Amino acid sequence: MxxxxxxLLLDTSGSMSGEPIEAVxxxxxxxxxSLRQNPQAIETAFLxxxxxxxxxxxxxxxxxxxxxxxxxxxxxxxxxxxxxxxxVANKIDSEVQKTTTEQKGDWKPLVFIMTDGIPTxxxxxxxxxxxxxxxxFTVACAAGNGADTNILKQITDNVVSLDTTDSxxxxxxxxxxxxxxxxxxxxxxxxxxxxxGLNELPPPPSELNIVV
Amino acid sequence: xxxxxxxxxxxxxxxxxxxxxSKLSLFYDFIANEENxxxxxxxxxxxxxxxxxxxxxxxxxxIISQSVSLPNGTVNKKYESKIxxxxxxxxxxxxxxxxxxxxxxxxxxxxxEIIFGNPLISGDLNIKLLFRIDGxxxxxxxxxxxxxxxxxxxxxxxxxxxxxxxxxxxWKEDNVAVSSNFLDKNIVIASKRGRSHANVGSFRDDxxxxxxxxxxxxxxxxxxxxxxxxxxxxxxxxxVCEFVIxxxxxxxxxxxxIDFDETLLNHHNKSDEDSSKKISHFVxxxxxxAAWSVHKQLEEFATKSERPLKDxxxxxxxxxxxxxxxxxAILTFGIGDCPIGLLNKDLxxxxxxxxxxxxxxxxxxxxxxxxxxxxxxxxSTRFGFKLVDDFSYLMLMTDGxxxxxxxVEANLEKIEKWNEFLEDLQGKNEDNCKVDFNKENAEIAHQxxxxxxxWNPGNxxxxxxxxxx
Numbered sequence: 001m002x003x004x005x006x007x008l009l010l011d012t013s014g015s016m017s018g019e020p021i022e023a024v025x026x027x028x029x030x031x032x033x034s035l036r037q038n039p040q041a042i043e044t045a046f047l048x049x050x051x052x053x054x055x056x057x058x059x060x061x062x063x064x065x066x067x068x069x070x071x072x073x074x075x076x077x078x079x080x081x082x083x084x085x086x087x088v089a090n091k092i093d094s095e096v097q098k099t100t101t102e103q104k105g106d107w108k109p110l111v112f113i114m115t116d117g118i119p120t121x122x123x124x125x126x127x128x129x130x131x132x133x134x135x136x137f138t139v140a141c142a143a144g145n146g147a148d149t150n151i152l153k154q155i156t157d158n159v160v161s162l163d164t165t166d167s168x169x170x171x172x173x174x175x176x177x178x179x180x181x182x183x184x185x186x187x188x189x190x191x192x193x194x195x196x197g198l199n200e201l202p203p204p205p206s207e208l209n210i211v212v
Numbered sequence: 213x214x215x216x217x218x219x220x221x222x223x224x225x226x227x228x229x230x231x232x233x234s235k236l237s238l239f240y241d242f243i244a245n246e247e248n249x250x251x252x253x254x255x256x257x258x259x260x261x262x263x264x265x266x267x268x269x270x271x272x273x274x275i276i277s278q279s280v281s282l283p284n285g286t287v288n289k290k291y292e293s294k295i296x297x298x299x300x301x302x303x304x305x306x307x308x309x310x311x312x313x314x315x316x317x318x319x320x321x322x323x324x325e326i327i328f329g330n331p332l333i334s335g336d337l338n339i340k341l342l343f344r345i346d347g348x349x350x351x352x353x354x355x356x357x358x359x360x361x362x363x364x365x366x367x368x369x370x371x372x373x374x375x376x377x378x379x380x381x382x383w384k385e386d387n388v389a390v391s392s393n394f395l396d397k398n399i400v401i402a403s404k405r406g407r408s409h410a411n412v413g414s415f416r417d418d419x420x421x422x423x424x425x426x427x428x429x430x431x432x433x434x435x436x437x438x439x440x441x442x443x444x445x446x447x448x449x450x451x452v453c454e455f456v457i458x459x460x461x462x463x464x465x466x467x468x469x470i471d472f473d474e475t476l477l478n479h480h481n482k483s484d485e486d487s488s489k490k491i492s493h494f495v496x497x498x499x500x501x502a503a504w505s506v507h508k509q510l511e512e513f514a515t516k517s518e519r520p521l522k523d524x525x526x527x528x529x530x531x532x533x534x535x536x537x538x539x540x541a542i543l544t545f546g547i548g549d550c551p552i553g554l555l556n557k558d559l560x561x562x563x564x565x566x567x568x569x570x571x572x573x574x575x576x577x578x579x580x581x582x583x584x585x586x587x588x589x590x591x592s593t594r595f596g597f598k599l600v601d602d603f604s605y606l607m608l609m610t611d612g613x614x615x616x617x618x619x620v621e622a623n624l625e626k627i628e629k630w631n632e633f634l635e636d637l638q639g640k641n642e643d644n645c646k647v648d649f650n651k652e653n654a655e656i657a658h659q660x661x662x663x664x665x666x667w668n669p670g671n672x673x674x675x676x677x678x679x680x681x
Contacts, residue, residue: 001670036334039370039411043669066364067284101622104615189672190408191440192577 004044004185005062005096005109008177009084010073012051015117015146016165017075023167024114027174028070034178035065040185042066044107048091052084053077062095081119082126085155089129107188108136110195112177116143116165119151127155136184136194139201141173142211149211158198159211172207216252217243268347275302275343276357285331287366291318292328295341295359307354308343316363327361334365368667374413376405382447386416389661391654394424395431395535398651399680402661406612407672415446418610418674421453425461428469430534432460433678437550437610439525439579440673444517448524451513452580455506456530463505464498464532473536480538480599495597499545500586503528503594507580521581528580529566529608533680540603544596547585549577551614551624554598555605559634562627565596570621605634605681612675616668641666649681 010024028049035041042065049060049070054077060068092109099105138156142149144165152159162169179202184195195201204210220243224231231239242248280300285291297305310320310327316339317332331337339361342354376386389402405416417438424431434456438445472494479487506528514521527548534541544552546566554563569578578585585591614624617636623629637660639646645663647656664675 001668003670033335036364037370039367040408040672042364042367042370066286069281069284069362100620102620104620186408187441189670193441 001043002104002188003046003062003064003097003106004041004181004188005092005106006045006047006181007062007088007091007109007111008047008049009081009088009111009113009115010049010051011053011079011081011115011117011143012073012075012077013053013079013117014076019167020116020143020165020170021073021075023165023170024174025070025073026167027170027177030171031174031178031181032065032068032070035181038182038185040189041182044185044189045181046106048095050084050088050091052080054080056080056084056087058087058091062091078120079115079117080121081113081115082121082123084113085123085126085130089126089133092133092135108134108194110181110184111135111138113138113140113152113155114143114173115140115147115152117146118148123151130155137197139177139180139198141208143170143173153211160204160208161211162207163209169207172205176202176204176208213244213249215256216249219252219256220248264347268345271304271345272355275305275345276355280359282327282359282361284362284364285318285337286364287331287334287369289330289366290328291331292326295320295325295327297325302343304346305343306346308341309354311340311342313339318361331363334363337361337363367669371407371411371672373410376409376413376415380415382415382444382450384416384419384446384450386410387661389657391657392422394422394433394680395533395540397680398656399433399678400647400656400660401433401676401678402657402664403676404612404661404664404674406674409674411672416674417446417449418612418676419446419449419453420608420676420678421457422678423457423461425464428464428466428534430460430464430469430532432457432530432532433608433680434528434530435550435608435610435676435678436529436580437527437548437612437674437676439527439577442525443523444519445523445525448510448526448581451510451524452506452526452528453530455509456502456528459502459505460532463501468498476536476541476599477538480536491597492595495543495595496592499532499543499595500591502530503545503547503580504586507583507586510581525579525581527569527577527610531565531606531608533606539599539601542596542598542600542603542606546594546596547578547580549614550608550610551618552596553605553607553624553630554600554603555607555630555634556600557602557604559604559631560627562625562630563598564624565598566594568621568624605679607680608678610674610676612671612673613664613677615673616666616671637663643667649679651681 046062046064047068048062050056050058051073059071096109097106137158139158140152140156142152142161149159149161162173183202187193187195282293316337318327318329320327339359341357341359344354386405391400401420403418403420420435422433434453436449436452438449475490479491510524511521514524527550529546529550529552531552532543544565549568549570551568552565554565617633618624618629637647647659647663
């Protein structure tokens with residue numbers, strides 16, 4: 001079976017502590033239980049969570065939705081976005097199956113990045129690694145006014161922003177991610193084609209501004 | 213007495229009372245006093261009890277807040293997991309039970325510490341573990357801990373079966389199955405709307421058609437898969453199959469065929485370069501005209517319907533078969549990702565009659581609606597020919613069958629995979645669905661249709677399978 005890999009890159013730096021980090025945890029939980037109700041997503045979508053603060057780590061390897069269990073996350077430290085990009089590149093390379101004559105490979109992965117700050121490490125070298133990977137699309141979300149959309153724009157064309165990092169806004173972002181994964185999993189199964197950009201995804205809610 | 217002295221000295225010290233040398237003798241009498249000795253004893257015992265209680269309470273609280281992660285379950289799927297007390301460090305739990313499981317479909321085996329069963333309800337299942345730890349009295353109220361198990365819904369229950377709109381101008385039956393004769397053999401075909409379409413009430417995009425053309429002795433079968441993501445491909449697939457049939461009925465006539473019958477006979481008696489060349493030429497000439505005619509007719513239809521041709525994007529495979537005294541001639545054409553397989557009489561050889569248009573990342577298939585395919589260098593390789601004494605099965609299928617059953621193109625060339633596929637058809641499957649290829653079997657269309665409901669995660673496309681046997 002061809003899996004639809006989804007990578008979530010979540011900022012867990014100190015500035016996320018309190019309401020924002022709780023909202024992120026909650027957002028992921030609700031996302032999972034809602035995707036479990038989608039017949040295409042529950043079979044096709046595989047999810048991995050990478051967090052980044054002073055260092056980046058893959059807290060959940062690529063896992064099918066049915067066995068997925070969220071782990072606790074805490075906000076502390078600085079913002080190693082570059083390391084996270086390098087790590088996700090590495091994981092895409094090792095976890096996403098390539099098509100060979102003997103097996104059908106996975107669909108190209110979807111990558112969602114959420115950050116509330118400015119990278120504190122050499123993000124460009126991480127980006128270079130990330131660019132080598134084939135992905136269906138990457139969406140970056142600048143949460144609150146501490147994030148720099150100009151940097152995110154260099155990572156992907158698909159940048160959205162949230163005015164605040166309260167639980168309502170973050171919740172809306174995850175709702176939209178949920179809908180986007182749902183649409184992608186239906187599309188690959190239905191037409192054998194991948195979603196390639198923001199315009200094919202469900203329209204973002206009003207809390208989410210598209211950065212042009 | 214020493215104990216009492218130490219305790220009272222410390223107690224006095226805490227209260228900044230000093231015993232002056234002049235009062236020492238009084239102090240000794242004081243600590244020797246029975247009542248005071250007893251008071252100290254009681255105080256010390258109470259303190260000990262308070263400490264022990266505190267230790268007990270914190271331990272209970274630790275157990276209650278300790279995270280226990282059990283694997284997720286799925287409705288209607290056998291579940292078993294161990295709540296390993298030793299691993300969790302719960303050797304001080306002297307009594308435990310799990311309550312309120314009745315409606316969940318699960319049971320708890322206290323001895324083995326195993327929770328097992330077939331979950332009935334999806335969602336977060338909160339299990340109540342009642343326990344008592346070492347040090348608590350036997351009549352104490354049991355402590356309660358909640359453990360959550362995530363129960364996934366049964367994937368099969370999530371698919372909706374929504375009827376397609378019968379008022380749509382291009383409506384077609386969701387499921388069809390037919391059987392008939394095909395030359396001196398039989399044919400069975402089933403075509404089913406995929407779950408992904410049923411889930412949203414959309415239409416079956418696959419189609420097929422076949423005909424025994426009596427006056428020429430040729431029989432023809434066509435199968436097509438309308439491309440997903442384009443608006444009216446259900447009509448495209450229907451039309452291309454019909455156009456194939458009508459083309460051969462009207463244009464593949466006796467006059468043009470007499471020579472070919474002779475060529476085949478010569479080829480059968482002595483196949484040489486010349487006979488092979490003549491055959492190739494004939495196949496290319498006639499089948500390419502058919503394909504082109506299908507393309508043109510569909511183009512006309514699209515123009516009339518004021519739609520771009522791509523709205524009708526469809527793959528197309530077809531086979532022309534004729535029985536001679538010396539065997540069967542099989543001529544094929546294919547565009548797209550649907551295979552045609554010819555199995556020899558004793559099931560030791562598979563001849564894949566066409567190659568598949570398979571893109572690097574899926575979706576790379578080609579359609580009969582694309583004019584560029586007719587100009588491509590590869591166009592001449594889209595034709596197949598085989599002259600055989602006899603065969604056991606000739607099969608045409610859409611990707612809805614090929615994807616779950618063969619997975620990759622390479623497997624289509626492996627006879628063992630085709631034998632597995634045949635065994636599967638004949639009942640070696642999860643649902644024990646059996647298609648009986650006995651020629652007398654009048655139920656075969658229904659059997660194939662039932663077999664075609666097989667479950668395969670991630671593969672819920674339309675399914676069409678035509679078998680000549």
